[in-house]
Amino acid sequence: MAEIELRHIDKHFGPVHVIRDVNLTIKDREFVVFLGPSGCGKTTTLRAIAGLEEIDSGEILLDGKPIQNLRAADRDIAFVFQNYALYPHFTVYENLAFPLRAVGTSAVEIDKTVRSVGGSLGISHLLKMRPSALSGGDMQRVAIGRALVRRPKALLLDEPIGSLDAKLRETMRVELKRLHYENGSTSIYVTHDQVEAMSLADRIVVMNEGILQQ
């Protein structure tokens, strides 16, 4: 249940104008793909929505409420990083449980949720392992699992499968599509790969030099 609206977003890094007057509405349950060459501001836009980057001007609305001044922790938006950023000193189980512990979920509830998410992603057998022992595909599944455990209003994915090999990318695309059907969370997916964009998206938004071109 979430609709994201971007109104007149602008962002500079020093003299570089990274995001130029971006306007966009992403409907509830929609899977939108940002497609564009690297360096065009996709990651920055995503980080701005997540609350990891401040914007110079404009509004970000989540279900009609402005959230641009909220901390990342209070936005209820999950983020899958380009490099996964799994916590190396935690097991897979602890990685998945971490977002739940932030909101004081009971131990029983955490255990139930972690196991069910682990099951739906096919990583139940990995729960006791450390991230460093995982393959690229499994790391990716854990990263997505960590984003999904707390049922966020929106899911942001930054080139999550960009560095996997072609065959695995194919598998993961199918899995991502399935997860989106099952969870139905509003998703923004960033990639520079057209094929990936075509096969995943409900709608593709083309970005170039910080401008949306549709």
Next chain:
Amino acid sequence: MAVVSTRSGRLGNRIAIAIVIVITLIFLSPIYWITTTAFKPLVQATSVPPSIVFEPQITPFVKLFTKRAQLTAPVAPEVYEAAPWWERLVLDGGERLARDGKGNVVFSAYPDRFINSLIIAITSTILAVSLGTVTAYGFSRFRVKGEADLLFFILSTRMLPPIVVAIPMFLMYRAVGLNDTHIGLIILYTAFNVSFAVWLMKGFMDEIPKEYEEAALVDGYTRMQAFFKIVLPEAATGIAATAVFCFITAWNEYAFALILTNRRAQTAPPFIPSQIGTGLQDWTVIAAGTVLFLIPVAIFTFLLRNHLLRGMSFGAIRK
């Protein structure tokens, strides 16, 4: 060709190992020397050439912990018989133990000085490492105005040799009443170590990808929580290395301790040589004091060895 190359590889390996062993022995030889001296009879301690074979004894350690006086006359046999074994060791050496009015043995100041060393080194290490870690995190993650200048300034506090500032420090400390206090040395060693702690920890902090904390931020944690739950465990290696470094510096510091303390807060380094005494120079007691003094650093480093050797676990970040 392959055979030849593995053979030469093995030979190279062996030479490398041999060199490492030789270097290790060279580094260990002073420790061997001081340790054996601590167990030698007095006459053999300074004999030339040094005696390799000797009957080990613990008299130097008994002497280290007690106060003694030269015997002016031989002890009466019944006194000798009544004395415990460790007192006899001292009597054998031509000295008697100092006793207080009630006849109890008077202990030397060594245990007190040793405890002073522990209190001061541990406290200043904890302070320097905590301050250094937090400061390094700030420098590493946030844009700080004049960052390079500030970092240079922090390091520049270490550029003067301690002895240059020792006299001004003494005068200042006397003015504010910090002379011969634990707090005084703790402040000094913390200030001394914090600059290196900041630099060392900044290197380690820069190595920790910022995505870990950002992941924690979107996972619902504040930056403070992210720092304690994610950054600190990741920085454990760096913290261990920095702690060992700071502890060794504070533990071994001599110049300031000599000038700024004399009784209450004196640490072991200036105390040990002060026991050389007048008249007869008893190197075995010095050696005994030094050997015990070496132990805490060895234990501390040993306890942290896993952290020191482990290296960072970077497996979870896709490079």
